[in-house]
Amino acid sequence: SQQGEEDPQALSIQEGENATMNCSYKTSINNLQWYRQNSGRGLVHLILIRSNEREKHSGRLRVTLDTSKKSSSLLITASRAADTASYFCATKFSGNTPLVFGKGTRLSVIA
Amino acid sequence: DAGITQSPRHKVTETGTPVTLRCHQTENHRYMYWYRQDPGHGLRLIHYSYGVKDTDKGEVSDGYSVSRSKTEDFLLTLESATSSQTSVYFCAISEGGQGNTEAFFGQGTRLTVV
Numbered sequence: 001s002q003q004g005e006e007d008p009q010a011l012s013i014q015e016g017e018n019a020t021m022n023c024s025y026k027t028s029i030n031n032l033q034w035y036r037q038n039s040g041r042g043l044v045h046l047i048l049i050r051s052n053e054r055e056k057h058s059g060r061l062r063v064t065l066d067t068s069k070k071s072s073s074l075l076i077t078a079s080r081a082a083d084t085a086s087y088f089c090a091t092k093f094s095g096n097t098p099l100v101f102g103k104g105t106r107l108s109v110i111a
Numbered sequence: 112d113a114g115i116t117q118s119p120r121h122k123v124t125e126t127g128t129p130v131t132l133r134c135h136q137t138e139n140h141r142y143m144y145w146y147r148q149d150p151g152h153g154l155r156l157i158h159y160s161y162g163v164k165d166t167d168k169g170e171v172s173d174g175y176s177v178s179r180s181k182t183e184d185f186l187l188t189l190e191s192a193t194s195s196q197t198s199v200y201f202c203a204i205s206e207g208g209q210g211n212t213e214a215f216f217g218q219g220t221r222l223t224v225v
Binding site for chain 2: 033
């Protein structure tokens with residue numbers, strides 16, 4: 001499978017703490033995207049980072065990409081209870097291929 | 112929210128019957144996708160379309176067929192439903208099929224095959 005692999009599978013933190021999730025993949029990519037899924041809902045796009053970028057920020061989100069290690073990390077700073085959700089990385093490989101999603105990290109933020 | 116609607120939202124069907132799920136978009140996006148989501152497997156691509164009447168298989172396409180006769184509609188058919196096809200099905204759309212732009216997801220269809 002070409003799926004990215006998120007790590008950890010589940011994460012539980014206190015409100016106000018930072019949450020870090022990682023994604024590893026196997027082959028060269030064009031870009032990598034992170035999505036959030038609240039329980040019972042569809043996925044929502046958070047951020048896209050291209051293969052020639054190393055870091056991107058969006059509000060409390062910080063994404064890094066290390067193509068030499070074939071890995072990415074998503075950092076959520078000052079977490080809130082509303083951040084409780086599953087987070088997925090999605091990778092885009094070369095050619096006319098669609099996004100391939102990993103299995104996700106379940107984040108629980110305890111108030 | 113992006114204009115993407117899945118129907119039905121919930122369905123229970125019997126083994127061996129055909130089932131069709133519909134995805135309708137109002138965004139005029141070129142690319143449409145069907146994924147299934149199961150515990151422990153994340154999202155797996157079933158089929159996708161990159162234009163009217165242009166479709167391709169994904170990772171788990173066996174037992175499924177699709178059709179796209181209009182830009183706005185992408186139909187997923189389970190030719191003869193099996194219990195292993197019990198899942199939550201998500202439709203997604205994107206403007207650029209190369210993954211260079213974000214994908215927008217529908218709310219999902221929960222299908223139970225009994």
